[in-house]
Amino acid sequence: MQANDHEAMFRAVVDGDVARARALAMELAEAHGDLLAAVEQGFAAGIRRVGELWEEGEYFLPELVQGAEAMKAAMELLRPALKANRGGAPARAGVVIGTVRGDLHDIGKGLVATLLAAHGFEVHDLGSDVPLDAFVTRARETGSRIVAASALLTTTMTAQRDLVRAVDAAGLPSRPRVLVGGAPTSEAWAAEIGATHAENALSAVKVAEAMVR
Numbered sequence: 001m002q003a004n005d006h007e008a009m010f011r012a013v014v015d016g017d018v019a020r021a022r023a024l025a026m027e028l029a030e031a032h033g034d035l036l037a038a039v040e041q042g043f044a045a046g047i048r049r050v051g052e053l054w055e056e057g058e059y060f061l062p063e064l065v066q067g068a069e070a071m072k073a074a075m076e077l078l079r080p081a082l083k084a085n086r087g088g089a090p091a092r093a094g095v096v097i098g099t100v101r102g103d104l105h106d107i108g109k110g111l112v113a114t115l116l117a118a119h120g121f122e123v124h125d126l127g128s129d130v131p132l133d134a135f136v137t138r139a140r141e142t143g144s145r146i147v148a149a150s151a152l153l154t155t156t157m158t159a160q161r162d163l164v165r166a167v168d169a170a171g172l173p174s175r176p177r178v179l180v181g182g183a184p185t186s187e188a189w190a191a192e193i194g195a196t197h198a199e200n201a202l203s204a205v206k207v208a209e210a211m212v213r
């Protein structure tokens with residue numbers, strides 16, 4: 001396999017083939033390729049395609065879950081290689097991350113958290129359906145510089161606005177900035193609420209590095 005055989009990784013996730021995803025991840029970890037690009041354009045592209053197939057009514061919940069399992073299996077194996085590959089982030093730059101209240105979608109958020117950790121950020125993952133005060137409390141406890149919030153629903157993305165306000169109002173000594181993402185969000189939305197936006201997990205790493213630089 002080529003280190004950049006993104007198509008095979010994409011397929012493994014779309015087919016929900018956990019064993020194949022693991023095998024590809026192991027080969028990738030040993031090869032000297034661009035790990036981040038492979039993750040984003042291979043495995044992550046696969047899970048996005050699974051999402052589309054689900055929306056189109058081609059896939060049902062079991063296929064969706066199976067695709068997510070293949071994705072998770074690959075990411076677990078890649079974590080050490082991604083860590084060894086770490087660059088950019090200043091030591092101990094903390095990121096508190098979670099999916100906002102009322103929203104249970106956590107696959108994309110998990111991907112962002114994994115890649116940030118792999119790049120040397122100290123990641124505090126609060127999970128999904130996270131209340132505003134939990135983000136603020138953890139940011140206070142950890143002195144984190146970034147508070148990152150995922151929202152996948154148009155009805156829950158407004159919580160990102162509330163989060164920016166809550167973080168500002170808390171006046172934390174680490175003066176964290178809010179990073180937002182998730183399918184319904186955009187640069188324009190982030191600008192409107194006073195946050196920073198990143199489109200996907202790969203760009204989240206670059207944007208987060210710029211935020212703490």
Ligand code: B12
Binds near residue numbers: 052103148
């Ligand atoms: C999987 C899925 C589910 C799973 C979630 C499982 C899980 N543990 O996450 C289940 C089945 C539980 C689910 C439930 C629901 N879902 Co749903 N779901 C999806 C689906 C198919 C895929 C989402 C996904 O995981 N994508 C793959 C990941 C890798 O991509 P991603 O999440 O976009 O993340 C990337 C970027 O957005 C970004 N990113 C994400 N978060 C963050 C955070 C930061 C800080 C940054 C910088 C970047 C970033 O980086 C990620 C990686 O590149 C989407 C369709 C879609 N196309 O998005 C619908 C979708 C999001 N769901 C939808 C709906 C309506 C629902 C339900 C309300 C359905 C229902 N009637 O019950 C419930 C809501 C439950 C709740 N309260 O949250 C709608 C939302 C419509 C809208 N605009 O509001 C969508 C768009 C489907 C549709 N077209 O109707 N869902």
